[in-house]
Amino acid sequence: MLTAHIIGRQDGEEEDRLDPLSDLIPAVIRKLPSFELTDPAQVPMVTGVLIAAAMGMDTVTWRDQFGTIPPKEALVHNFVLWLLADLFDNLVDQPGATDLLMRETFNSMAAEPG
Incomplete structure (x- = not known):
């Protein structure tokens, strides 16, 4: 929801807008290593969730298809939300x-x- 809200709430010229796939998601993913507790092995799944959100998909349904969320992944999702x-x-x-x-x-x- 927050990703969709960010994408939809940008004002200004088209060239000034964040593109979710080339700007928003890479910017978030690049910041994750700054969190000491980030497990790099969890980043691909978190990236998938962000891409699903950018595509307007139900992120919970998308993520649930891969099974239970391990604690290390859940922690990285919290960093992404922050x-x-x-x-x-x-x-x-x-x-x-x-x-x-x-x-x-x-x-x-x-x-x-x-």
Whole structure:
């Protein structure tokens, strides 16, 4: 969801926009080694999830086809979320924008009947 939101919320000229496959995903993947606990063996799966998100696919369904998520992979997904949140906050020039977006999303889900 956050990846799709970042892609869809960019203003400006077409040439100024982040292309998810050539800009966004490589930028996130390049930053992962800065997290000491990142297991490099998990990066291909995390990249696949990001590509699925950029293609508008259901990332949970896409990832679930490969079985249970091991703890080392889950940790890397958390780092990716942090990087995407930081990127989104910077794109909209509003610290905490991601937190607000997620709160609004969860509140709206809680308000739905069923």
